[in-house]
Amino acid sequence: MMHLPVHLMITLSPMLLVGCVALLLGWTVIGLAGLLRPRSVVLAGRVLFPLGALLGFALAVLAGASLLGGGIERLVLPVGLPGLPAHLRLDPLSSVFLVLLGAVSGGISLFAGGYFRAGEGAAPGLLCLQYHLFLASMGLVLLADDAYSFLVAWEAMALSSYFLVTTQHRLAEIRRAGFLYLLMAHVGAICLLLAFGVLQGGSGLFTFAAMRAAHLSAGWAAAAFLLALLGFGAKAGLVPLHVWLPEAHPAAPSPVSALMSGVMLKTAVYGVLRVGLDLLGHPVWWWGLAPLTLGLLTIVYGALFAAVQTDMKRLLAYSSVENIGIAFTGVGLTMVFAGSGMPAVAALALLATLYHCLNHSFMKSLLFLGTGAVLHATGERNLGRLGGLIHRMPWVAWLTLIGTLAIAGLPPLNGFVSEWLLLQSFLFADGLPHALVNLLIPMGAALVALGAALAGYVMVKFYGIIFLGQPREASLVHAHDCGWLERIGLLWLALGCVLLGLFPLQVIGALGAVTTQLVGTVVPQASPHWWLLAPVPGRPVSYGPVVFLTATLAVVLMTALIVRLTYRQRVRRVPAWDCGFGTLTARMQDTAEGFGQPIRHIFQPFFEIERELPAPADRTPRYRIAIAERIWKLLYEPLARAVERLANTAARVQQGRISTYLLYSFATLLVLLAVAMAS
Amino acid sequence: MTHLTLGQQLLDSCAALLLLLSFAMLSQRRVVTLVNLYAMQGAVLTAATLLLAWRTGEGHLYLSAALTLGLKVALLPWLLHRLIRRLGVYWDTEPLLNVSGTMLVGLVIVVFSFALAQPITLLASTATRSAVGIAVSVVLLAFLMMITRRKAMSQVVGFLSMENGVFFGAMSASYGMPMVVELGVALDVLVGVLVLGVFFFQIRERFESLDLHHLEALKEHE
Numbered sequence: 054m055m056h057l058p059v060h061l062m063i064t065l066s067p068m069l070l071v072g073c074v075a076l077l078l079g080w081t082v083i084g085l086a087g088l089l090r091p092r093s094v095v096l097a098g099r100v101l102f103p104l105g106a107l108l109g110f111a112l113a114v115l116a117g118a119s120l121l122g123g124g125i126e127r128l129v130l131p132v133g134l135p136g137l138p139a140h141l142r143l144d145p146l147s148s149v150f151l152v153l154l155g156a157v158s159g160g161i162s163l164f165a166g167g168y169f170r171a172g173e174g175a176a177p178g179l180l181c182l183q184y185h186l187f188l189a190s191m192g193l194v195l196l197a198d199d200a201y202s203f204l205v206a207w208e209a210m211a212l213s214s215y216f217l218v219t220t221q222h223r224l225a226e227i228r229r230a231g232f233l234y235l236l237m238a239h240v241g242a243i244c245l246l247l248a249f250g251v252l253q254g255g256s257g258l259f260t261f262a263a264m265r266a267a268h269l270s271a272g273w274a275a276a277a278f279l280l281a282l283l284g285f286g287a288k289a290g291l292v293p294l295h296v297w298l299p300e301a302h303p304a305a306p307s308p309v310s311a312l313m314s315g316v317m318l319k320t321a322v323y324g325v326l327r328v329g330l331d332l333l334g335h336p337v338w339w340w341g342l343a344p345l346t347l348g349l350l351t352i353v354y355g356a357l358f359a360a361v362q363t364d365m366k367r368l369l370a371y372s373s374v375e376n377i378g379i380a381f382t383g384v385g386l387t388m389v390f391a392g393s394g395m396p397a398v399a400a401l402a403l404l405a406t407l408y409h410c411l412n413h414s415f416m417k418s419l420l421f422l423g424t425g426a427v428l429h430a431t432g433e434r435n436l437g438r439l440g441g442l443i444h445r446m447p448w449v450a451w452l453t454l455i456g457t458l459a460i461a462g463l464p465p466l467n468g469f470v471s472e473w474l475l476l477q478s479f480l481f482a483d484g485l486p487h488a489l490v491n492l493l494i495p496m497g498a499a500l501v502a503l504g505a506a507l508a509g510y511v512m513v514k515f516y517g518i519i520f521l522g523q524p525r526e527a528s529l530v531h532a533h534d535c536g537w538l539e540r541i542g543l544l545w546l547a548l549g550c551v552l553l554g555l556f557p558l559q560v561i562g563a564l565g566a567v568t569t570q571l572v573g574t575v576v577p578q579a580s581p582h583w584w585l586l587a588p589v590p591g592r593p594v595s596y597g598p599v600v601f602l603t604a605t606l607a608v609v610l611m612t613a614l615i616v617r618l619t620y621r622q623r624v625r626r627v628p629a630w631d632c633g634f635g636t637l638t639a640r641m642q643d644t645a646e647g648f649g650q651p652i653r654h655i656f657q658p659f660f661e662i663e664r665e666l667p668a669p670a671d672r673t674p675r676y677r678i679a680i681a682e683r684i685w686k687l688l689y690e691p692l693a694r695a696v697e698r699l700a701n702t703a704a705r706v707q708q709g710r711i712s713t714y715l716l717y718s719f720a721t722l723l724v725l726l727a728v729a730m731a732s
Numbered sequence: 733m734t735h736l737t738l739g740q741q742l743l744d745s746c747a748a749l750l751l752l753l754s755f756a757m758l759s760q761r762r763v764v765t766l767v768n769l770y771a772m773q774g775a776v777l778t779a780a781t782l783l784l785a786w787r788t789g790e791g792h793l794y795l796s797a798a799l800t801l802g803l804k805v806a807l808l809p810w811l812l813h814r815l816i817r818r819l820g821v822y823w824d825t826e827p828l829l830n831v832s833g834t835m836l837v838g839l840v841i842v843v844f845s846f847a848l849a850q851p852i853t854l855l856a857s858t859a860t861r862s863a864v865g866i867a868v869s870v871v872l873l874a875f876l877m878m879i880t881r882r883k884a885m886s887q888v889v890g891f892l893s894m895e896n897g898v899f900f901g902a903m904s905a906s907y908g909m910p911m912v913v914e915l916g917v918a919l920d921v922l923v924g925v926l927v928l929g930v931f932f933f934q935i936r937e938r939f940e941s942l943d944l945h946h947l948e949a950l951k952e953h954e
Contacts, residue, residue, distance in 0.1 A: 708948070709948035710945065710948050711887070712828055712878075712879050712880070712881075712882075715875070715878050715879045716879050718875075719872075719875050719876070719879055722872075722875070723844070723872075726844075726848055726868075727844075727848075729848075730847065730848050730851075
């Protein structure tokens with residue numbers, strides 16, 4: 054069911070779409086070119102990856118033009134199944150995610166050009182192929198307009214990223230992480246397959262256009278949506294399907310982690326929006342409760358686990374889980390409001406979702422790349438062996454700081470805008486015509502706020518322990534800053550965080566086409582000023598990031614000036630006060646474990662903690678703590694045991710005796726003959 | 733009761749003989765005799781083919797008869813006898829189901845086959861009224877033999893006998909398969925026996941016996 058307003062015209066010449074497809078093909082060609090000299094770091098790193106970045110930026114520009122134009126372009130390619138050629142479509146929803154893909158992957162590709170080196174796992178040329186195929190398949194996922202192309206692209210995305218995750222496949226631990234990822238990806242893909250099977254509604258037509266036109270009964274439509282939510286949730290890392298994220302992200306090379314966390318997870322959000330709001334037409338309001346509840350759970354869960362991690366990439370992975378929770382909360386709210394006949398608020402929630410996806414892409418990629426640079430410089434992922442890197446790696450440290458502040462949700466950076474918009478949309482829940490729900494939903498706002506606060510806590514820990522203080526290991530003195538390509542990549546992503554934060558009005562204007570397409574209206578702008586964001590007419594809420602930045606800068610400058618004027622003495626450097634202890638070493642700084650201790654203590658029931666404390670008389674004291682997720686014991690292990698039992702039962706068929714096997718065929722033959730006789 | 737011509741009566745006799753030979757094979761434990769019975773089955777099949785060729789005047793059936801004679805009466809039994817001598821397997825061990833039990837199951841199968849063939853029989857030409865039922869019986873009885881035997885050698889004979897049943901069925905229902913198919917099947921059978929011969933030597937070398945229960949150890953363990 055399509056509810057497009059009249060002004061969303063369908064353009065006849067798909068110029069932009071053809072351009073996008075050409076760019077995706079370009080990525081494939083670049084990937085294949087990597088195989089010409091697979092061992093050459095110069096070819097892959099200095100030529101192909103930057104070239105791929107250029108294509109990414111071009112894609113962002115093309116998709117951006119399509120988004121501003123607000124039109125829909127269609128294309129049917131003469132490839133695919135007989136009777137079902139590949140249908141492609143470029144509409145505002147896919148455009149906004151294509152902009153995200155192009156712009157963010159551009160930064161990551163630049164960084165990757167300087168990052169991949171010889172001798173680390175797979176050959177650079179091979180990585181180049183897998184990396185660009187990954188990009189192209191993500192692009193195709195966003196453009197696909199029939200279930201077959203969508204699923205083929207979806208699986209290509211899963212497979213290419215699997216090979217990227219297992220780049221260092223000689224380590225058993227990494228192969229294990231890769232397997233877990235592949236397993237979850239397939240569970241998700243099966244759900245999607247079933248969802249599309251339901252969506253075609255018995256028509257046997259698998260184009261999205263046919264699915265929009267199909268009239269499903271209420272039960273089947275709900276089943277299709279829930280299946281799609283499960284399928285996309287497994288890819289996005291929605292609790293309890295998130296278990297692969299904290300394993301796969303540390304295993305993957307950093308640019309790959311950045312790409313997966315920054316872009317691939319967003320394709321899942323895209324998928325849910327596509328199915329829930331576009332293919333199914335008008336959502337029923339209570340469908341939205343599922344993503345809303347799971348999203349809220351995911352926010353708190355992810356933030357809590359991020360707070361107690363000691364591996365910097367695991368920490369970021371859990372932070373991604375939290376942010377995906379925010380996006381799904383937004384999706385849930387959108388559907389609840391849209392289904393309850395409140396399109397204006399639904400548009401606000403949708404806007405917050407899309408905005409958060411964009412923001413998270415930029416900031417999480419930036420952070421993952423920052424950890425990559427640290428990892429290359431020090432060889433350490435463990436927070437307990439880092440520290441004081443801001444002196445050795447100023448570029449990485451300062452650019453990462455921008456990402457850290459942004460993801461902590463501090464104004465005037467981008468993270469604040471989307472969380473603020475989401476909280477605003479929560480406040481409209483009292484207008485919902487459903488008793489109880491309109492009381493419970495505002496409590497979700499409290500959970501979002503808790504998540505945001507915890508995220509701030511996590512980021513202080515992340516940044517403080519890696520970059521601030523004193524180096525905890527002597528070897529950190531030799532850490533070096535990253536190369537120029539890597540710097541450009543980081544700079545671009547940091548710039549994205551700043552611009553998205555400073556100019557929300559312009560971004561919201563550009564996203565208007567999407568909200569029009571999906572919920573039929575745009576978010577109004579109640580303020581006449583270009584610098585003041587006031588999305589809620591009639592309520593005194595507004596936010597002016599530029600004003601905020603100017604004021605902050607003014608205060609800082611004034612303070613510096615006043616200090617300068619009143620305190621004329623030179624700066625003295627003295628040893629830190631040691632409380633009379635005697636010798637202070639860098640090991641005495643607060644550790645990641647120590648920083649997470651209060652959270653661990655307060656939320657103890659959430660964690661499965663295994664701790665070894667040294668005895669008081671121990672000569673070589675060792676303290677060890679392992680924090681696992683209860684979900685493994687509560688959900689996954691019983692599930693695995695059940696599957697194994699079932700498999701063993703089925704294995705009884707295999708006797709090893711030829712007579713038995715012959716008897717099987719004999720019995721089958723007899724039964725078939727009897728059936729043939731009866732009919 | 734319609735009056736049957738001499739040719740039809742002869743053909744029915746051939747069919748009955750085939751069925752009888754199948755039962756004989758089912759009860760026979762000496763491997764050498766089993767091969768001889770197979771050769772006799774081949775001979776009866778040749779006779780039936782010749783009869784049909786004479787009655788219908790289809791030229792290619794003569795060729796088919798010659799092929800059957802050469803392959804199933806001469807070449808394959810000779811190959812099998814040579815294998816038996818070389819491998820020294822003259823007896824099969826006690827079958828999984830005793831002989832009288834097997835015969836009873838065989839009877840049930842024959843009844844089932846005739847019931848199955850009835851609609852086809854009504855459609856078929858007068859030449860081959862009972863033949864289809866018997867062909868199906870021969871196939872199923874051979875299958876039953878494969879199930880109940882322990883030695884690989886007897887199973888090969890069962891497999892070959894099954895092919896006889898298929899051949900007889902095709903011949904009686906539609907005056908033989910196209911020549912190309914028939915040649916292909918003949919070649920398949922020949923190659924199959926040769927390959928299995930090599931396979932037997934390998935099995936014996938590995939397990940020092942041709943008893944198939946040794947192969948049970950090959951299944952995947954938990």
